[in-house]
Amino acid sequence: MLSVLCMAMIWSPITAKAEPVQEIKIAGQILNESTPYYHNGVDGAVGTSDNVADGANATFDASTGTLTLNNLNVLTDVSGIWWEYNYSDAYDLIIVLPEGTVNTIVRTSAGSGINGESGFSSGPSLTIQGEGTLNVTGGTYGIWVWQDVTIKDNAKVNVIGQTKAGIANNISNGKITISGNAEVYAKGATYGIGYDNGRTNSAVIQGGTLIAEGGTGAFQAPVSLNNDIIWTATVGDSFTAGAWDTVTGLENYQYVELVAFGTKPPLSGDAVITGTPKYGETLYAELSNTNNTGTLTYTWKSGNEVLYQSTSNSYTLLSSDIGKAITVTITSSNYSGSVISEVTAPVEKRDGVSISTEPQGVKPSVAGGTDGKITGIDASVHSVECSTSTDFSDAIICSSGTEITGLRAGTYYVRYVGTDIAKPGPY
Numbered sequence: 001m002l003s004v005l006c007m008a009m010i011w012s013p014i015t016a017k018a019e020p021v022q023e024i025k026i027a028g029q030i031l032n033e034s035t036p037y038y039h040n041g042v043d044g045a046v047g048t049s050d051n052v053a054d055g056a057n058a059t060f061d062a063s064t065g066t067l068t069l070n071n072l073n074v075l076t077d078v079s080g081i082w083w084e085y086n087y088s089d090a091y092d093l094i095i096v097l098p099e100g101t102v103n104t105i106v107r108t109s110a111g112s113g114i115n116g117e118s119g120f121s122s123g124p125s126l127t128i129q130g131e132g133t134l135n136v137t138g139g140t141y142g143i144w145v146w147q148d149v150t151i152k153d154n155a156k157v158n159v160i161g162q163t164k165a166g167i168a169n170n171i172s173n174g175k176i177t178i179s180g181n182a183e184v185y186a187k188g189a190t191y192g193i194g195y196d197n198g199r200t201n202s203a204v205i206q207g208g209t210l211i212a213e214g215g216t217g218a219f220q221a222p223v224s225l226n227n228d229i230i231w232t233a234t235v236g237d238s239f240t241a242g243a244w245d246t247v248t249g250l251e252n253y254q255y256v257e258l259v260a261f262g263t264k265p266p267l268s269g270d271a272v273i274t275g276t277p278k279y280g281e282t283l284y285a286e287l288s289n290t291n292n293t294g295t296l297t298y299t300w301k302s303g304n305e306v307l308y309q310s311t312s313n314s315y316t317l318l319s320s321d322i323g324k325a326i327t328v329t330i331t332s333s334n335y336s337g338s339v340i341s342e343v344t345a346p347v348e349k350r351d352g353v354s355i356s357t358e359p360q361g362v363k364p365s366v367a368g369g370t371d372g373k374i375t376g377i378d379a380s381v382h383s384v385e386c387s388t389s390t391d392f393s394d395a396i397i398c399s400s401g402t403e404i405t406g407l408r409a410g411t412y413y414v415r416y417v418g419t420d421i422a423k424p425g426p427y
Helices: 002-011
Strands: 017-020 024-026 029-031 037-039 048-050 058-061 066-069 073-076 081-083 089-097 102-107 112-116 126-130 133-138 141-145 149-151 156-161 165-169 175-178 183-188 191-195 202-205 208-214 217-219 229-231 237-239 255-260 270-274 282-288 296-302 305-310 314-316 327-332 360-362 372-375 384-387 396-398 403-407 413-416
Touching (some): 029 037, 081 089, 089 305, 102 112, 165 208, 175 208, 305 314
Parallel strands (some): 017 089, 066 089, 073 102, 081 112, 089 126, 133 156, 149 175, 165 191
Antiparallel strands (some): 024 029, 037 048, 037 058, 058 066, 165 183, 191 208, 270 282, 296 327, 360 372, 384 413
């Protein structure tokens, strides 16, 4: 009986909880919380991963599972981007393509250019979003991810699988979703979009442009194709080559282009950021006078740098945001385009800490002496400084203890010293 129970546990499907991936590899180089940056090598050769932000061609945020690419260029004999499944969690990856960037991954050996490794009965999903371009070539598959692959926004993604499919996944409820104004070209030696191990999967085309091309067929389609490839566009539907057949699917068609244009009206409205642009404060995005009926996504940026993206309209400012001017770009699941707010003032440091006790002056023992001091302060947590002027141009630092000594008679101003994240306190 025990052995039967054990077998039942082993073969029961695992319900995976989607979590952000905490560690990935680019061309075999590990990126995680402590080494979040990747720098290109010469002519596509394997580069380096470290904690140096300057000039990084890829930045990984382990807290959100987000990989932002900045003209990444990789030529490798292992997966260009790789992450794996943990049996207790299905770690998902988000790839952000900033506007104007062109990112290229070429795998020179058998395998996938981008590979979300699988577990026993479930696995990770991949989302590609943003405004830039991603070119991926794999020796076997261009992109192989166990579960869902979603390409959205204005991303331009070109994927080639040299011996099998351009894009593939491998689980019965996984799907390929193209939405927004994304432009996707998927080409494979056998299928443009394929489903490994003959699983029955689906493709959902909600907008944008999908071009699929394969030596055997555009899609590795199950027999019940019309139930599994879901065309949700209703205006301006265009099939420029090929069509589907409920019996044979698209296996007989080697090229098909599906274009959804004019299917979503542009999002309208006025975007405003409220809140104080100061470290530790929370900014809020508000969209008024809008035609929106869908789910809104808020992308917080500084210039072209994506700081945070969520369906929540709030963003709490980090120390890394100090000195940056912030905008928010708002998009909708039911509309094309975006609405962009005005730029905030540069983010300031937070206000300094006030001295909680009343400092006391002790006069020098003799006229003209230099043994005067200030007592009643606490510099054990915050360094304290004193000065004879309110601009603190001649400040004396008291790094620890409860008094500042060696002072002549006079009037002094005392305050806590400023830090990387805080302004000097009031004197």
